[in-house]
Amino acid sequence: MQRIFTRRKLLLIATLFINVVQKAQCDISVSTNDLTIQLEHTDSFNLILRNVTNYAPFTIKFDIQHKDIIRVEPDSYNVTKDEDVNIIVHAIGAGHSEVVANATNSSITVRKAFVRVTVQKHPELDTFSLVIGWIYFVAWSISFYPQIYVNFQRKSVVGLNFDFLALNIIGFTLYAVFNLGLYFIPEIKAEYSNRYPRGLNPVQVNDIVFAVHAAAATIITIVQCYLYERSDQRVSHVARIIIGVFGLFLFIGIILAASDVIHWLDFLYYCSYVKLTITLIKYVPQAYMNYKRQSTVGWSIGNIFLDFTGGILSMLQMIIISYNYDDWVSIFGDPTKFGLGLFSVVFDIFFIVQHYVLYRHTNYEEQ
Structure with missing residues (x-):
């Protein structure tokens, strides 16, 4: 009976631990995955940072697929807390490009932090x-x-x-x-x-x-x-x-x-x-x-x-x-x-x- 109780207790502790870890996972995403901008205009998206306290400080850098089509400001950001960061996108050439976020901390997943940008002339x-x-x-x-x-x-x-x-x-x-x-x-x-x-x-x-x-x-x-x-x-x-x-x-x-x-x-x-x-x-x-x-x-x-x-x-x-x-x-x-x-x-x-x-x-x- 004592052994069964111990197993149940361990199972409960493990479940609570998994829930705590899941809640504490760093979550980095963006407000939109698709952005359409007119040539020589600007638009923006938000970099959404959640549950980053245990991982901070670290840096998010933005890689641009085609730098002759768009540029972003800022092109990197030092993360210290949970917040929404406004990222400005400048359309400098017509076409399609991607903005992809990468974290300097390799344990952080940023799979959801990307934006497909379409720049049109008219x-x-x-x-x-x-x-x-x-x-x-x-x-x-x-x-x-x-x-x-x-x-x-x-x-x-x-x-x-x-x-x-x-x-x-x-x-x-x-x-x-x-x-x-x-x-x-x-x-x-x-x-x-x-x-x-x-x-x-x-x-x-x-x-x-x-x-x-x-x-x-x-x-x-x-x-x-x-x-x-x-x-x-x-x-x-x-x-x-x-x-x-x-x-x-x-x-x-x-x-x-x-x-x-x-x-x-x-x-x-x-x-x-x-x-x-x-x-x-x-x-x-x-x-x-x-x-x-x-x-x-x-x-x-x-x-x-x-x-x-x-x-x-x-x-x-x-x-x-x-x-x-x-x-x-x-x-x-x-x-x-x-x-x-x-x-x-x-x-x-x-x-x-x-x-x-x-x-x-x-x-x-x-x-």
């Missing part, structure tokens, strides 16, 4: 960029409906390439899986935070809405292929082989993720890679089909104009952002997104030329 351009973003979001979102209407009006899908549809539904489904997983699943969000502790989740609500809506609209178009006249059209053997390769790649990814060889976040990245590849190749079957038929009848030109509008505005937004933040590396250093947009626009122009120049006198249904 706030009006930021607003204009946001408006453009919503316009191309709407243009891309409604670009599926002209084709659905054309199919309904003709009661036929002859002229609409089935390879294009098959690749499209796989691409948008994988895009939706990527966005939904990274936005809603706690384990994947936690892994992203661990991998990129100072990064923001790249998925926004409008990304989810667009991906899910695009997949749903493509499914409606596929259902029309079963309801309306389709002649002898079917998914080609080449497309089936490509889809099979994609399926095998993703199946292996699932096995590796389920076996903890890779993280589920990596599997989502694999899904995004397949989506990017599909975006590069999905227009080829339709363009070739139009060439073989010498006609664009059955292929909605309204869809192309909306896709063209979205692509042009998407690239315009990237150019505006790059200029406003002096961040041309986002285009030329990592050209994937810009290149895909440009690739889609080039194909849209090719489809417009096919429709209005090359085959404008050809009516496939009358032949």
Whole structure:
């Protein structure tokens, strides 16, 4: 009985000790992790110091990622007590930079003490960029409906390439899986935070809405292929082989993720890679089909104009952002997104030329 009482007493003492230590832990943070400043202006944030008495005195020094973009005052601070210290940030160049606090006492954790600073040339351009973003979001979102209407009006899908549809539904489904997983699943969000502790989740609500809506609209178009006249059209053997390769790649990814060889976040990245590849190749079957038929009848030109509008505005937004933040590396250093947009626009122009120049006198249904 005495031994049990002693164990309980020790457990109580240990618990009290842990609580005291936790309460006494030095806590250093900042009032905001994100700051946007206009070029040649200033703003500030607070360095928040709590429970520092047992560790003081020590010095906090601020490391700046790009010293040609911002400078801070003071660039270091001697800590002696709990307080909020106002730190002034001067914007001296456009772009993105980080301010990271480091303590001279190595036992102090300052993981939360960082600020991402964005310096923009003109706030009006930021607003204009946001408006453009919503316009191309709407243009891309409604670009599926002209084709659905054309199919309904003709009661036929002859002229609409089935390879294009098959690749499209796989691409948008994988895009939706990527966005939904990274936005809603706690384990994947936690892994992203661990991998990129100072990064923001790249998925926004409008990304989810667009991906899910695009997949749903493509499914409606596929259902029309079963309801309306389709002649002898079917998914080609080449497309089936490509889809099979994609399926095998993703199946292996699932096995590796389920076996903890890779993280589920990596599997989502694999899904995004397949989506990017599909975006590069999905227009080829339709363009070739139009060439073989010498006609664009059955292929909605309204869809192309909306896709063209979205692509042009998407690239315009990237150019505006790059200029406003002096961040041309986002285009030329990592050209994937810009290149895909440009690739889609080039194909849209090719489809417009096919429709209005090359085959404008050809009516496939009358032949």
